[in-house]
Amino acid sequence: EDKVVQSPLSLVVHEGDTVTLNCSYEVTNFRSLLWYKQEKKAPTFLFMLTSSGIEKKSGRLSSILDKKELFSILNITATQTGDSAVYLCAVEGGSGNTGKLIFGQGTTLQVKP
Amino acid sequence: DAGVTQSPTHLIKTRGQQVTLRCSPKSGHDTVSWYQQALGQGPQFIFQYYEEEERQRGNFPDRFSGHQFPNYSSELNVNALLLGDSALYLCASSFHRALYGYTFGSGTRLTVV
Numbered sequence: 001e002d003k004v005v006q007s008p009l010s011l012v013v014h015e016g017d018t019v020t021l022n023c024s025y026e027v028t029n030f031r032s033l034l035w036y037k038q039e040k041k042a043p044t045f046l047f048m049l050t051s052s053g054i055e056k057k058s059g060r061l062s063s064i065l066d067k068k069e070l071f072s073i074l075n076i077t078a079t080q081t082g083d084s085a086v087y088l089c090a091v092e093g094g095s096g097n098t099g100k101l102i103f104g105q106g107t108t109l110q111v112k113p
Numbered sequence: 114d115a116g117v118t119q120s121p122t123h124l125i126k127t128r129g130q131q132v133t134l135r136c137s138p139k140s141g142h143d144t145v146s147w148y149q150q151a152l153g154q155g156p157q158f159i160f161q162y163y164e165e166e167e168r169q170r171g172n173f174p175d176r177f178s179g180h181q182f183p184n185y186s187s188e189l190n191v192n193a194l195l196l197g198d199s200a201l202y203l204c205a206s207s208f209h210r211a212l213y214g215y216t217f218g219s220g221t222r223l224t225v226v
Contacts, residue, residue, distance in 0.1 A: 004155075006155075032214075034214055034215075036217075040219075041201060041203075041219040041220045041222075042117075042203070042217045042218055042219040042220060043156070043203070043217045044217075045214050045215075045216065048214045088155055088156070090155075090156075099161075099207075100146065100158045100161060100169055100171070101146070101148070101156070101158060101205070101215065102158065103148075103155030103156045103157070104155050105153075105154055105155045106154075106155050
């Protein structure tokens with residue numbers, strides 16, 4: 001059965017800290033791995049990773065994929081209270097020849113002032 | 114640039130009733146996927162529509178059905194509602210090749226009482 005597992009499930013840090021969120025997966029027909037930030041309702045897109053070992057960066061956020069070991073990490077440096085959210089990892093793949101997203105359970109990040 | 118639009122935003126239904134949720138995809142997108150997100154969980158794939166046909170389906174009973182219209186908008190129908198159907202229902206749109214990931218709507222919060 002396809003599965004995506006995120007760790008930790010929740011995390012509390014103080015502003016300025018650096019955090020690392022983990023995502024491991026076992027998904028057939030892997031196409032890509034995506035990270036989303038969910039604050040209230042709509043998950044907002046952060047990164048899409050398809051190639052192993054290539055880091056993607058956007059401001060204080062960065063992410064990398066290891067397709068051999070089947071995991072990805074999302075790093076957030078110099079955290080701010082506005083980073084407080086649920087971070088979702090999703091893998092596009094699974095049975096069938098169309099894309100569907102298989103999500104992990106999410107990591108809830110709380111950044112305290 | 115209109116993103117993904119979902120309606121209604123909130124809905125309260127009684128057990129046994131039927132409900133219809135609606136989704137208008139982002140401009141330029143032709144594929145619509147529906148997800149169910151229970152409280153504290155990651156989204157679960159329900160089904161995906163492309164060219165007005167259901168391309169793939171997740172592990173949901175036949176009470177869950179959908180439709181896609183020629184303008185690419187989509188509906189999700191749930192019959193014989195159960196208390197366990199209470200969740201946030203998310204619509205995600207993409208271009209069929211999904212080269213640039215998926216864009217999510219803000220969701221419909223369904224409460225079954």
